[in-house]
Amino acid sequence: MSSRRSRISDDEINELISKLQSLLPESRRRGSNRASATKLLKETCTYIKSLQQEVDDLSDRLSDLMAGMDDNSVQADIIRSLLSS
Amino acid sequence: MHATKEFNKKGFFKQFLLGLRISKSFTTNPISIEQRKNSIKLSSDLAMAFARGRTHWTRALISKLGGKEENTTMLKGIMGRRYGILMAIYSYPLPHQKVQRGKKIVRSYRFCSGANKRRALKGSCNRVSPSIVARNLVNRRTKVLKRLVPGGELLNGSSLLSETLDYVISLKAQVDMMKSLWKATQISSSRNVELDPSASCQGRKLLMLANSKDEFQLFKKS
Numbered sequence: 001m002s003s004r005r006s007r008i009s010d011d012e013i014n015e016l017i018s019k020l021q022s023l024l025p026e027s028r029r030r031g032s033n034r035a036s037a038t039k040l041l042k043e044t045c046t047y048i049k050s051l052q053q054e055v056d057d058l059s060d061r062l063s064d065l066m067a068g069m070d071d072n073s074v075q076a077d078i079i080r081s082l083l084s085s
Numbered sequence: 086m087h088a089t090k091e092f093n094k095k096g097f098f099k100q101f102l103l104g105l106r107i108s109k110s111f112t113t114n115p116i117s118i119e120q121r122k123n124s125i126k127l128s129s130d131l132a133m134a135f136a137r138g139r140t141h142w143t144r145a146l147i148s149k150l151g152g153k154e155e156n157t158t159m160l161k162g163i164m165g166r167r168y169g170i171l172m173a174i175y176s177y178p179l180p181h182q183k184v185q186r187g188k189k190i191v192r193s194y195r196f197c198s199g200a201n202k203r204r205a206l207k208g209s210c211n212r213v214s215p216s217i218v219a220r221n222l223v224n225r226r227t228k229v230l231k232r233l234v235p236g237g238e239l240l241n242g243s244s245l246l247s248e249t250l251d252y253v254i255s256l257k258a259q260v261d262m263m264k265s266l267w268k269a270t271q272i273s274s275s276r277n278v279e280l281d282p283s284a285s286c287q288g289r290k291l292l293m294l295a296n297s298k299d300e301f302q303l304f305k306k307s
Contacts, residue, residue, distance in 0.1 A: 012243065013242075013243050013246065016243060016246045016247055016250060017246065019250055020246065020249065020250050020253070023250070023253050023254070023257070036219075037223050038219065038222045038223055038226055041223065041226035041227060041229075041230055042226055044230060044249060044253070045226065045229050045230050045233055047253065048230075048233045048234070048249075048252070048253060048256065049233065051253070051256040051257060051259075051260055052233075052256065054260050055126065055129060055130075055256070055259060055260060055263065056126065058260065058263040058264065058267060059122050059123075059125045059126040059129060059263075060122050061267055062122075062125050062263065062266065062267055062270065063118055063121040063122040063125050064118065065267065065270045065271065065274055066121065066125070066270065067118070067121070069270075069274075071106065071109070073273065074102065074105060075102060076273065077266060077269045077270045077273055078098045078101070078102055078266060078269075080269040080272075080273070081098075081262070081265040081266045081268065081269040082094060082095065082098055084265065084268075084269065
């Protein structure tokens, strides 16, 4: 796949793969060596799609809630969520 | 990873608020729910990309969003006088990086039809080995991933992996921040609290303290 072995070592690729795997929601149950390349790719694609769908969903809900709000209220809510998380 | 999230938060919300303000200023009332949703989504995506800084996928995303006619006003509002320069910096892709359609993949996919796959699994066919089946599956899945990650189509191998990792982290942060904003908005709208003017002053100070990197100086509230 990558012909730039001199710049990126195999170790770094393995590290990337394990990091990616640790992000995915399902694979935390299993041991880290179980997943094959195809499985990792498929779960990553599914996860990205679900995250993008969630953003879309949240935009919907926020647009509902923010319907009548003025600027100050929006700003206050943003600050409140900054401070609470 | 946690450190990245901390950085993203302030920058993200600053950009998000800015985007919302701008979209409010140039749309006429009454605004449809659809329009408001689109401007929220656009502000959120742009905020995520700008807060992350200049990576491959953020450049691709900003470039793609900025290329759409209806989004130019929003971007000009966010970037101000430096719109031209920033769009050039975030421009993507370069002319010589035109996307090559993968003919190889199509050919091997057709070659590896369902019947062949079954024969290969049974082990009675010596034309298509399981390793070729697996490799084709990897290729197909990689193609899907490339389409999902902004700018992914020009990357390969480890670069694609690292960009994917970065993108997933940012997406997750974006979702988390929007969720917490939604919770806060729910609480406030159910309580219907009257705000005192000093609260918004504090807010402005907080936002100006956030993130003093050079690139974002121009996004300061005037």
